[in-house]
């Protein structure tokens with residue numbers, strides 16, 4: 001078995017991996033840097049990897065996520081994101097770095113790169129979260145330009161949706177709303193980011209898990225990082241990314257930790273989880289990674305030198 005294949009089996013497919021398995025026992029770790037992201041993001045992960053190799057870790061996270069935010073064909077994030085039920089695109093994003101600093105924006109309108117604004121909140125303000133008009137004013141003061149984010153395609157779908165205005169949030173491989181990205185550089189430092197237009201046709205003013213540190217994203221450079229996708233309300237009420245990192249702190253592998261966090265969601269939402277999707281990806285200090293979701297169909301992308309691949313996450317339901 002090749003080095004890469006061995007690492008992948010150990011990290012993503014070994015459902016039976018013992019909770020006590022130690023990193024030193026793992027065969028052939030993959031080369032650093034490593035970038036992982038929720039959903040298929042081959043091009044964007046490659047952008048991140050290149051930026052990490054030529055610049056630094058945070059540049060990689062920011063530029064990788066910018067690559068999705070700038071793509072009008074991607075209706076999950078930034079330009080072209082699906083609007084709320086009043087037809088307005090509102091964006092949420094957060095970033096967390098190896099120094100345990102964090103920045104976030106919520107309910108940001110008309111600025112297509114919320115992850116970049118979140119980075120500046122982290123670096124240039126005494127705060128972690130800026131919301132709404134304050135976030136917009138801050139972005140403008142930093143030179144960001146306002147633009148219409150609702151593309152013709154997203155508008156057309158929204159107008160169609162208005163005919164019934166039936167709200168049933170659905171998250172699957174075709175219909176998802178978030179990129180969460182985690183990376184470890186060649187020094188073994190970890191950072192991550194998360195950006196979203198939130199659930200399509202959400203109520204006006206709704207903010208999900210994605211900009212909330214501990215819910216949509218958490219990084220602890222001593223342990224690892226995790227990020228979430230899916231029904232934000234369920235991630236918020238279990239602080240799922242924080243929980244996943246804490247499970248890794250207790251000795252679980254990334255995949256085991258993602259599974260344990262999903263199981264917490266299932267246990268706490270016994271009557272509703274069958275209709276809901278929540279998925280986590282995680283990366284640990286040793287470069288191991290894993291993912292798990294409630295429903296099948298959650299995919300994630302793993303990228304390192306000479307390797308860029310989309311995987312199906314294991315899931316609780318078949």
Ligand code: SD4
Pocket residue numbers: 171175176177178196197198199207208209210228229230231232233
């Ligand atoms: C939210 N977690 O706003 C996001 C949505 C998402 O794939 O991840 N969709 O609740």
